[in-house]
Amino acid sequence: MDEIVSELTREVIGPRKLIILREDLKRFETFMIQGGKAPNQSGLADSTVNNYLSRIDQIYRAGWAVIGKKQVPLTPDIADQVEASLAEDQFKKSNGESYSPSSKRKFQNTLKKYFEYRAENGGRKWEPEYDFEETASRTRDYFKRDERSELRDASISHDQLPHYSSVSPEERARTKRYLAQKTGVPKKDITREIWNEHRESLKIPSLVFTSLDAALRPIEVNQSTEDWLRLDTQELHIPKENSSKGRENWHVSLSSKTAQINREWMQQRDCKPKYDGRDEIWLNRQGNPYCSKTLCDLLNTLLEQTDIDTSNRDLSWYSIRHSTGTYMTEVGDMAQASEQLRHDSFQTTKRYYHSSVEERSNTLEEI
Template sequence: MEPDRSFSSSSGDAGPREYLTIEEPKKIREAALEYGSIPAYNNLTPEERDNWKAHLAQRFDKPKSEVVPADWDRANGWKFTTIAWTSLDAGLRPVEVERAKVSWVDVDNAVLRIPKEDSAKNEGNWVVSLTDRTAEGLERWLDEREQYDRYNGRDELWLTREGNPYQSTSLRRLIHKLCDIADISTENRKMSWYALRHSVGTAMSHERDLAAAKAQLRHKSEQTTMKYDNVPVEQRREALERME
């Protein structure tokens, strides 16, 4: 039986330590749709509905008696889906999820427009491609986002229920929850939000070339992008020479 191909480099410590196999990003996308979802209010028996009210009361930190049908829609929202899908498309670093703003999102053209002052290394303005599916999800999230008081007067694209931007710790918890839903083992693997970024880099370099991966991941240096390409060294060197 052949081992799973993965997005880790074959060159030892030179490649990313956090990775997803080639099949796992799709599983993460589907898990993000499922994460946090609950059965439809009208499809539940009174006993089931009472149990779900207790769950939602804890989730939203409110008395059980104050849980209303609208909370079902709130629980089945687009926030977690778009955090994962956007990160899988754009290879967002944790700090970029933290800094992400509504003003970055251009759903009509299916891109993120990241200004220099918000970029992780403050090196330039970036236009990053998104899939149509992610752009549609973001459009839904922007509509939903307007319904939550915590976003009033704020431009952050995503906030926790406490009103804080997502950071490495909260994103690590999220990726582990998504892996659990997707039945992806994290045992003996270093798994953080960077695994999504690394999968983008390797997939882009395989499907297109290093130049495409370099642009999508917002690298200034071709050498940085090379760690996402596990084809023979000679072919990688030729790719670099083509980009000079």
């Protein structure tokens, strides 16, 4: 690219900011050509680099239009708002047409690559919150209040076994076969202690209750460690180096019930060999931290145990987060929701808020 900043962008940015922007994009270009700092990471093809540079140039202008000022470099909060503008078809082509889902994904991938570059140079991380499918952009489905209760109930009963002494020999044999498959322990070695350990585990309730309270992103579930829990003050402390969007340490509130479940889970966790020498709060059956896929698998399993209607709804792990944002704003206020969701601005929080059916019904009764 001879001139790394497009003519359109040069027309709207002042000369001083242009110097900063040009330097930012040159460093981004070098990062892509060299493949970053990761060992054995090859650089991108010239055509791919040019495509990324062209799109990040457009993203800069879209971000400036949203926030109303020419800010350089891009921040995760601006990226959030650009991504939301794409999802809501406010960020459009020059001819006024909306971008296709595949084009939206390309802009999203450009943002991901840009923030890889920023993170390797001491900048903040960024995690996308929209899924741009071929058919349509991500819908804003979220769990309603009664559905949140159903998820909690399902997490408590998830994989729960009956009392060892209350089942028939045939049922006990079948359950031992299941536990052998689940644990890797031979069926003949499944003891009452192993049975009770899996019967009473609070790992899934801890994970679900905490995620519902703290609106945890998948990456935050993945990175959460023991020292995040401050149960004496009913808090989850997320350090700034683990906050995908924040520039500071976040102190996220937990309910008394969630704090108690976590106290009991941490006691159970200390007794499990799988966690010896590990500091993650939750590990899956394979001994790995949860990721987006395993969390979605878990959610789908929980949904099968509930009466939640999933037809014509795009429910994902982020639906938990959007639900918390909706009801924190409705019951509390925008400031509480913004802090709980770890946003840098109310503008970002606004797009998480949806007036609930219950709220609108109450309003109709009043008018």
